[in-house]
Amino acid sequence: MIPKLRGHHLICLQFFQGEGYNEEFVDNLGMIRQLIRDEPVEISAGPDDICRKCPYLENDVCGYNERAEEEIREMDERALRLLGAATGSRAAWDEIREKLPMIFHEWHTLYCKVCHWRGACEKGDFYRRLKNTCLTESV
Numbered sequence: 001m002i003p004k005l006r007g008h009h010l011i012c013l014q015f016f017q018g019e020g021y022n023e024e025f026v027d028n029l030g031m032i033r034q035l036i037r038d039e040p041v042e043i044s045a046g047p048d049d050i051c052r053k054c055p056y057l058e059n060d061v062c063g064y065n066e067r068a069e070e071e072i073r074e075m076d077e078r079a080l081r082l083l084g085a086a087t088g089s090r091a092a093w094d095e096i097r098e099k100l101p102m103i104f105h106e107w108h109t110l111y112c113k114v115c116h117w118r119g120a121c122e123k124g125d126f127y128r129r130l131k132n133t134c135l136t137e138s139v
């Protein structure tokens with residue numbers, strides 16, 4: 001099975017630290033992370049293989065809050081633009097990872113600063129390294 005991932009998950013999943021909404025959601029994330037080590041991912045639009053186990057997904061719409069669906073779609077578009085990737089194409093996980101140092105400053109400024117999951121991402125070395133680099137650059 002080739003995992004389908006939407007735009008913003010191509011970035012955010014890089015920093016997964018084993019935390020999430022509930023056990024089923026976290027187990028699924030962990031399984032997808034394993035799969036994409038060796039398999040390419042298929043870039044999809046809208047709810048993906050991560051969203052399918054999310055307790056907030058209802059009728060293919062994100063119900064996290066009133067504006068969530070719109071905001072997440074904007075995030076997806078921005079992620080794809082930053083990564084130079086397109087819906088319907090395939091990408092290798094390591095290739096996406098290699099692009100992150102070039103785009104992280106913008107991503108962090110736009111999204112991480114107001115994200116509820118920032119505390120989890122900040123537990124990871126890779127995230128902290130990228131963050132330190134972008135903070136140094138902005139001084």
Ligand code: SF4
Pocket residue numbers: 011012015108111112113115116117118119121
């Ligand atoms: S802090 Fe939020 S927006 Fe930033 S990478 Fe982590 S999950 Fe994504």
